[in-house]
Amino acid sequence: MTDFGTILDCLEKASHRTERESGPLRPPPVGTILRGAPPPAPPSDEDRAARVCRAYGVDLPKPPEPPPPAPQPKAAQLPEREEALAELMRAEGSLAKLGALRRRLAWACHPDRQEKSRARQAERLLAEFNAQIDQAVARANPRLPRR
Known part of the structure; x- marks a missing residue:
């Protein structure tokens, strides 16, 4: 499998003038070599692609649009006190439900x-x-030591 640079090299070396309107690549004028001017920097892949596309009469592919910016995370809303206490009353007696409620409230209320x-x-x-949850856990499991 060849990479993009290799494909561009092959297209630039096309020998038929009808394939490329720009003609063969010409060496720099002799005067620039004798003056000791630094050789020109090699063209970037984008420049080479633009030249090849112009030679073949093809439009340059448009770069993909950048993804929309990620939405800013909103600060967590504090749970309503009454709603949390109502959930606590529903979870009363079940250690698993009380543990899940504690984790959920800790996540929502963490400073x-x-x-x-x-x-x-x-x-x-x-x-x-x-x-409140500690008291509910103590009531649900009387064998736990009280603080």
Whole structure:
């Protein structure tokens, strides 16, 4: 399999003048060699592709459009206190449900996930929810040692 540069090299070396309108590549004028001017930089692949496309009368392929910018993540909304306590009442008695509720509330109320203005409020809510869940866990499993 050949790469893009190899294909361009082959197209630039086409021998028939009818294939390429630009004609053969010419060496630099003798005066530039004698003056010691640095040789011109080799053309980039984009320049070479544009020259070949012009020679064959083909439009340059348009570069792909950049993807739209990713939406900015929004700060997590704090759960409503009443809704969280209602969920706690529904999860009462099941250690698995209480553990899942604790994880979900910790994720939603974590101060690092909130804007700075709501971080303090989130911290207080999280402490309150954790205390409520600890009490519910203690009631659900009386064999656990109490603090």
